[in-house]
Amino acid sequence: MSALVLLLVLPLAAALATLLAPRAAPALTLGSAAAGVGAALRLAQTVAQDGVQAIALAGWAPPLGITVAADGLAAAFVLMTALVMLAVALAAKVDLAPGRAGARVAFGFWPIALLLWGALNAVFLSRDLFNLYVGIELLTLAAVALVALSGKPGALVAAMRYMIFALAGSLLYLLGVVLVYGGHGTLDVGLLAARTPAATDALALALMSAGLAAKTALFPFHVWLPPAHAGAPAPASAMLSGLVPKASFVILIRLGFEAMPDQAGAGALLLLGLMGAAAVIWGSLRALSQPRLKLIVAYSTVAQLGYLFLVFPLAGGDGAAQPWAAGAWTGAMFQALSHGLAKAAMFLCAGLWVMAAGGDRLTDLRGLARPMPMTAMAFGLAAVTLMGLPPSGGFTAKYLMMTAAFASGQWGWALVLAGGGLLAAGYLYRPMAEVFARDCPVTPQPVARAWQAVPLALALAAIVLGLISAPPFDLLQVGRPAAAEVGL
Amino acid sequence: MTGTMTGAAALLLDLLLVALVAFAGWAALAGRGVFRAVVFFIAYGLLVALGWVRLGAVNVALAEAAIGAGLTGVLLLATVGRLERAGAARDVPPVRGAAAWVPALAGLGVTGALVWAWFALPLPESPGPALAEALPRSGVENPVTAVLLNFRSWDTLLEAIVLLAALLGVWMLGRDGDWDAPLGLRQHVRPGGVMAGFGRVLPPLGLLVGVWLLWAGADAPGGAFQGGTVLAAVIVVALMAGVATPPGVSALPLRAALVLGPGVFLGAGGVLAALGGGFLTLPEAQAKVVIVAIEAALTLSIAVTLAGLVLGPPTAANGTAEGGAEPNANGPAAGRRA
Amino acid sequence: MTGAETFLPAAHGADVYALGGAVLVGLGVWGLLALRHLLRRVVAFNVIGSGIFLFFGAIAARGGGAPDPVPQALIITGIVVALSASALAVTLVAALAQRRGGAVLPGEGRQPPEAPTATPPAAGRAEG
Numbered sequence: 001m002s003a004l005v006l007l008l009v010l011p012l013a014a015a016l017a018t019l020l021a022p023r024a025a026p027a028l029t030l031g032s033a034a035a036g037v038g039a040a041l042r043l044a045q046t047v048a049q050d051g052v053q054a055i056a057l058a059g060w061a062p063p064l065g066i067t068v069a070a071d072g073l074a075a076a077f078v079l080m081t082a083l084v085m086l087a088v089a090l091a092a093k094v095d096l097a098p099g100r101a102g103a104r105v106a107f108g109f110w111p112i113a114l115l116l117w118g119a120l121n122a123v124f125l126s127r128d129l130f131n132l133y134v135g136i137e138l139l140t141l142a143a144v145a146l147v148a149l150s151g152k153p154g155a156l157v158a159a160m161r162y163m164i165f166a167l168a169g170s171l172l173y174l175l176g177v178v179l180v181y182g183g184h185g186t187l188d189v190g191l192l193a194a195r196t197p198a199a200t201d202a203l204a205l206a207l208m209s210a211g212l213a214a215k216t217a218l219f220p221f222h223v224w225l226p227p228a229h230a231g232a233p234a235p236a237s238a239m240l241s242g243l244v245p246k247a248s249f250v251i252l253i254r255l256g257f258e259a260m261p262d263q264a265g266a267g268a269l270l271l272l273g274l275m276g277a278a279a280v281i282w283g284s285l286r287a288l289s290q291p292r293l294k295l296i297v298a299y300s301t302v303a304q305l306g307y308l309f310l311v312f313p314l315a316g317g318d319g320a321a322q323p324w325a326a327g328a329w330t331g332a333m334f335q336a337l338s339h340g341l342a343k344a345a346m347f348l349c350a351g352l353w354v355m356a357a358g359g360d361r362l363t364d365l366r367g368l369a370r371p372m373p374m375t376a377m378a379f380g381l382a383a384v385t386l387m388g389l390p391p392s393g394g395f396t397a398k399y400l401m402m403t404a405a406f407a408s409g410q411w412g413w414a415l416v417l418a419g420g421g422l423l424a425a426g427y428l429y430r431p432m433a434e435v436f437a438r439d440c441p442v443t444p445q446p447v448a449r450a451w452q453a454v455p456l457a458l459a460l461a462a463i464v465l466g467l468i469s470a471p472p473f474d475l476l477q478v479g480r481p482a483a484a485e486v487g488l
Numbered sequence: 489m490t491g492t493m494t495g496a497a498a499l500l501l502d503l504l505l506v507a508l509v510a511f512a513g514w515a516a517l518a519g520r521g522v523f524r525a526v527v528f529f530i531a532y533g534l535l536v537a538l539g540w541v542r543l544g545a546v547n548v549a550l551a552e553a554a555i556g557a558g559l560t561g562v563l564l565l566a567t568v569g570r571l572e573r574a575g576a577a578r579d580v581p582p583v584r585g586a587a588a589w590v591p592a593l594a595g596l597g598v599t600g601a602l603v604w605a606w607f608a609l610p611l612p613e614s615p616g617p618a619l620a621e622a623l624p625r626s627g628v629e630n631p632v633t634a635v636l637l638n639f640r641s642w643d644t645l646l647e648a649i650v651l652l653a654a655l656l657g658v659w660m661l662g663r664d665g666d667w668d669a670p671l672g673l674r675q676h677v678r679p680g681g682v683m684a685g686f687g688r689v690l691p692p693l694g695l696l697v698g699v700w701l702l703w704a705g706a707d708a709p710g711g712a713f714q715g716g717t718v719l720a721a722v723i724v725v726a727l728m729a730g731v732a733t734p735p736g737v738s739a740l741p742l743r744a745a746l747v748l749g750p751g752v753f754l755g756a757g758g759v760l761a762a763l764g765g766g767f768l769t770l771p772e773a774q775a776k777v778v779i780v781a782i783e784a785a786l787t788l789s790i791a792v793t794l795a796g797l798v799l800g801p802p803t804a805a806n807g808t809a810e811g812g813a814e815p816n817a818n819g820p821a822a823g824r825r826a
Numbered sequence: 827m828t829g830a831e832t833f834l835p836a837a838h839g840a841d842v843y844a845l846g847g848a849v850l851v852g853l854g855v856w857g858l859l860a861l862r863h864l865l866r867r868v869v870a871f872n873v874i875g876s877g878i879f880l881f882f883g884a885i886a887a888r889g890g891g892a893p894d895p896v897p898q899a900l901i902i903t904g905i906v907v908a909l910s911a912s913a914l915a916v917t918l919v920a921a922l923a924q925r926r927g928g929a930v931l932p933g934e935g936r937q938p939p940e941a942p943t944a945t946p947p948a949a950g951r952a953e954g
Contacts, residue, residue, distance in 0.1 A: 145657035506846035591859035599852030
């Protein structure tokens with residue numbers, strides 16, 4: 001079985017196995033996540049060497065069948081996801097394993113997490129618009145279940161609100177898919193790229209983009225995100241914040257840059273960019289005023305996702321043929337990848353601190369750096385990535401996007417990138433100042449070093465992404481939409 | 489659409505049906521009272537199913553009647569019951585005043601855009617020729633089954649997993665203290681009542697219909713999802729009539745039944761890949777056998793999953809089911825760590 | 827839609843169901859935005875969904891002859907997916923009502939008090 005097929009099958013098969021043997025669930029999840037990292041590395045290597053790997057599933061080529069394919073983008077996201085899943089499995093072993101957590105949570109968390117992983121891989125690898133719909137619905141249901149996992153009334157409200165936004169987004173997307181089929185008789189991204197444009201394409205793309213933007217929590221559709229991400233157990237938050245929004249974003253990229261780049265009007269691209277900029281500023285300002293660490297980290301996700309949408313005015317539409325487009329596009333992908341690693345690390349740090357100090361109010365965290373230096377280090381490194389400081393993956397991302405902003409004369413976006421970094425420094429300074437304070441008013445519960453190493457490894461991966469940026473940069477170029485072929 | 493009807497009469501019938509559908513949909517949304525809204529929604533679903541027959545899509549009509557109207561309706565009705573016991577079934581007036589214009593304009597805008605799109609859509613020819621060429625090699629005669637279980641089987645596999653994810657999500661919404669309890673609310677059925685009689689008569693009948701739908705699905709309208717829905721109804725009616733008691737999550741046969749269909753599907757896909765044919769690629773000669781085997785396993789799993797969705801999370805008999813006053817809103821703090 | 831097919835009743839039939847689907851989607855969108863009782867919002871989702879499916883079914887039935895089976899298969903998948911989402915949503919509504927009281931999201935108005943069937947569940951207890 002090829003690495004590509006294995007990555008589709010493994011999470012789902014493991015989820016089924018955990019249902020049959022709930023006691024073995026942590027081991028099964030850990031084993032499959034480790035195997036997933038191996039398969040993802042192998043896939044990335046194959047893609048880097050031999051180019052795009054495509055399979056017509058069931059042996060039927062489109063328009064009849066469904067194609068799955070790993071280009072550089074898909075391989076990179078699948079690898080990042082596998083790394084985060086491995087970390088989540090290790091972290092969840094600490095407090096969500098049978099015998100440690102309540103029976104309900106210990107039973108449900110593992111298969112739901114594995115189904116979420118399976119849905120993410122399915123979305124990253126699929127080339128069929130309707131198959132993407134099924135994949136993203138699987139993702140939504142698994143994510144809603146994780147949001148509600150704690151069972152507290154506040155978490156249920158957050159889950160309900162999330163579900164309303166997510167389902168509305170799914171239906172808008174589905175309506176667009178129906179119009180695409182009606183206009184072209186195919187749902188395959190590759191065939192659509194070569195289609196004869198139809199009058200309804202702009203409407204279809206607008207509907208799909210609006211739905212996916214709501215699912216990616218783009219401002220002003222972000223209101224569901226902070227309570228949903230902050231209210232879940234830490235390993236669940238890590239998946240929800242680091243991974244889940246990336247799926248709808250990748251579909252947006254597939255539509256806007258591969259299936260229908262011709263339909264992305266300048267006005268619409270500008271609007272997406274402006275909403276992204278508003279998300280950066282508003283999310284950061286809200287993060288500045290939150291009293292609890294998990295809420296700060298969750299509002300930071302609103303801001304960090306905003307950067308991703310700058311890719312549309314910088315690299316989309318007519319700009320796609322410009323030399324700077326490749327850099328802007330790759331920069332946005334670096335941002336998505338490094339945010340996934342760093343944000344997952346941050347939520348896992350928050351989980352360890354809550355375990356040690358009993359709460360996540362900023363005052364609870366006072367002086368925790370002394371008893372838990374590795375966790376403080378992990379949080380600090382993740383913060384470096386989110387602020388976009390060198391030598392992190394976040395820096396590479398901002399550097400690439402900023403260069404494109406200057407090259408294209410779109411100075412405004414450069415201001416957003418720089419200002420967002422300053423704001424991130426501001427909202428991350430507050431928890432760090434508490435954590436690194438010299439006095440520690442309470443005696444925290446001891447937390448094993450092995451557990452502290454997990455978020456540190458993730459945060460280091462986000463730094464490595466910037467430190468050794470050439471291989472991931474080259475990987476992302478494999479199968480990148482032809483419109484943005486010329487590098488800067 | 490049918491040869492026996494003149495064009496004008498057919499058009500009139502279609503117009504009347506669509507007007508009825510729209511009215512039922514409007515009543516389900518804007519009518520007074522949550523319970524009545526649900527009743528109108530069920531009527532709406534059945535009318536939509538008639539529409540599918542008129543559109544020549546009998547497979548979809550069966551799915552819509554069984555799942556869209558039937559199961560969704562039962563779910564909504566069961567929820568109204570739960571809301572009544574929690575004191576939350578009272579209706580809430582819709583948004584009023586100046587803010588009421590936004591939803592109205594949004595709805596009109598979407599309808600207008602779709603009407604425009606309908607007349608602006610080109611008429612592509614695909615996948616007509618490709619499909620006609622591929623159908624004889626698919627192993628089944630029913631073209632919809634061919635698409636679902638051969639050409640686009642990855643969709644269908646994921647769809648079965650979506651159902652499972654929904655059930656796990658539903659289970660997670662139970663109380664920690666109720667986790668070891670059987671699934672769903674306890675029903676109190678009078679021994680000689682209508683429901684008890686129903687429970688004895690309906691299951692064997694439903695079993696026959698369900699299995700027939702599954703078997704016929706290969707070559708005639710029907711299939712795993714329609715058959716599974718009928719079997720789910722059998723399970724639910726039998727449980728409600730007190731013929732059997734629902735199991736708890738800890739029952740291995742229950743979990744094995746949930747896993748069987750997706751497991752066989754994934755396993756078959758994997759085995760076919762290992763044999764060199766490619767993931768989910770059915771060899772032409774054995775296609776029908778494999779499809780029927782997968783469908784049989786899927787039908788059982790779908791039936792159990794759907795029944796589980798209707799029953800809801802594990803619920804202790806003396807818990808929330810009876811009366812609004814609950815002993816402890818959060819259950820014992822089993823899920824909370826010190 | 828083109829040429830002689832316009833005169834076939836099938837084409838008219840498709841028109842009628844496409845326009846009906848468009849109306850249903852609009853109705854559902856109105857309901858989703860205007861209605862505040864959460865169970866009604868779940869109904870609104872289902873009305874939007876079936877409207878989209880009808881529109882899709884009309885697309886499959888265009889031009890007379892046997893309808894295109896691909897949309898039909900996709901619609902069946904869509905119906906099952908919609909049911910899955912609805913099941914999770916209604917269970918969530920019920921769980922909210924039991925543990926928080928009411929079937930309205932906070933900040934979106936209040937539910938009138940219930941008839942004297944039961945004492946209201948302790949609202950806002952153990953908020954964490």
